[in-house]
Amino acid sequence: MTSSSSTSPVHATQDAALWQSLKSAIANSSGFQSWKAEQSSSLESDTSVEEMIRLYLRETLETLAY
Numbered sequence: 858m859t860s861s862s863s864t865s866p867v868h869a870t871q872d873a874a875l876w877q878s879l880k881s882a883i884a885n886s887s888g889f890q891s892w893k894a895e896q897s898s899s900l901e902s903d904t905s906v907e908e909m910i911r912l913y914l915r916e917t918l919e920t921l922a923y
Contacts, residue, residue: 883910892916
């Protein structure tokens with residue numbers, strides 16, 4: 858049985874490519890764009906797109922769980 862915590866370099870590369878694709882799709886979605894416009898005053902100007910996407914996903918999942 859293999860450990861789920863160890864990832865082969867191939868899987869790590871595939872995961873990174875998948876995350877890049879997801880980030881791009883999310884960043885271009887209308888939901889994210891609306892959320893970003895609403896958050897513009899509360900987000901720091903140096904907040905990266907990746908961090909904004911993580912915040913957006915966290916808030917979306919929290920809303921769904923509620």
